[in-house]
Amino acid sequence: MMAASVVIRKLSSAAAAINVTRWEKLKNSKAGVWCRSLCSDYKEAVWEVVVSIWEKPVKASFYFGLLGSTWACAYTAPDKTSFETHLLECSNRLALLSPWIRSGTSDGHVQNLVKLHNEGRLCHIGLGLLSLTFCNDYNPYANLYEAQCSNLSVPWSLLPRHVLDVGFAGRWWILDSKMKDYDVNVEEFTHLPVHMQTSSSPTVGEVDRNEKLHRDSWVTLKIEIEEKQ
Incomplete structure (x- = not known):
C-alpha cells in the first residue's frame, strides 16, 4: 500500500510539473x-x-x-413597413371624411403617395440615424429597359429631388405635417370676407362671459302668474 501511494504521488507531481511547463510555454x-x-x-x-x-x-x-x-x-429610426402602415392610417382617416370637409393639401399628398405605392415606385433607404422614402421613375421589377438599365437610374446627386418623406425619431415628419388640420377645408372659407377668414383666440373675459351664459341657460325659469282682481 505504501509503495502504491508513493507511486501515485510521484505520478501526480509529474503530471503537475508537465501542466506547469505547458502553461509556462503557452504564457511565454x-x-x-x-x-x-x-x-x-x-x-x-x-x-x-x-x-x-x-x-x-x-x-x-x-x-x-x-x-x-x-x-x-x-x-427608433422607422422602416418601410412603418411608413406603409402610417400611410394606410392617414388614408383611412381621410376616407372617413366627406370630400367637402377634408383638407385639399392632406388629401392630395396622401393620394399621390398611394398612387406611387400602387405603382411600386416608392422606395426606402435606411441611413442609420434616419430613413428616407423616395420615388423612382419606374418600378424596379418592371420588365422595361429603362427600369433595368443601371445607367438610366436616378443618380445620387438628384436623390434630394425625389425624397418624399424623412423618418426620424419614430416619426415621418413630412406626412405628419401634411396631415395637420386634415379635417379643415380652407377652400370653404374663400368666399367669406377677408376679416372673417381668420379667427383669433378668445380673451379671458370672453371665455368667462360665455361660461356664465352657459350656466345661466340651465337655470330654471320662474313664471309668476298675476291674479286677476
Whole structure:
C-alpha cells in the first residue's frame, strides 16, 4: 500500500510539473505575450477613461448623452413597413371624411403617395440615424429597359429631388405635417370676407362671459302668474 501511494504521488507531481511547463510555454509564446500586452493596453485604457470621468464629469455626461441620443435615434429610426402602415392610417382617416370637409393639401399628398405605392415606385433607404422614402421613375421589377438599365437610374446627386418623406425619431415628419388640420377645408372659407377668414383666440373675459351664459341657460325659469282682481 505504501509503495502504491508513493507511486501515485510521484505520478501526480509529474503530471503537475508537465501542466506547469505547458502553461509556462503557452504564457511565454508569441500568442501569450500578445494577449498579455493586449489585456494590459485595455486595462490602461479603461483606467484612463475612469480617471477622465472622475476629473471631468460634465464633459463625460455630455459624451454619454450624445452616445445615448445617437443610439436612441438609430433604434427608433422607422422602416418601410412603418411608413406603409402610417400611410394606410392617414388614408383611412381621410376616407372617413366627406370630400367637402377634408383638407385639399392632406388629401392630395396622401393620394399621390398611394398612387406611387400602387405603382411600386416608392422606395426606402435606411441611413442609420434616419430613413428616407423616395420615388423612382419606374418600378424596379418592371420588365422595361429603362427600369433595368443601371445607367438610366436616378443618380445620387438628384436623390434630394425625389425624397418624399424623412423618418426620424419614430416619426415621418413630412406626412405628419401634411396631415395637420386634415379635417379643415380652407377652400370653404374663400368666399367669406377677408376679416372673417381668420379667427383669433378668445380673451379671458370672453371665455368667462360665455361660461356664465352657459350656466345661466340651465337655470330654471320662474313664471309668476298675476291674479286677476
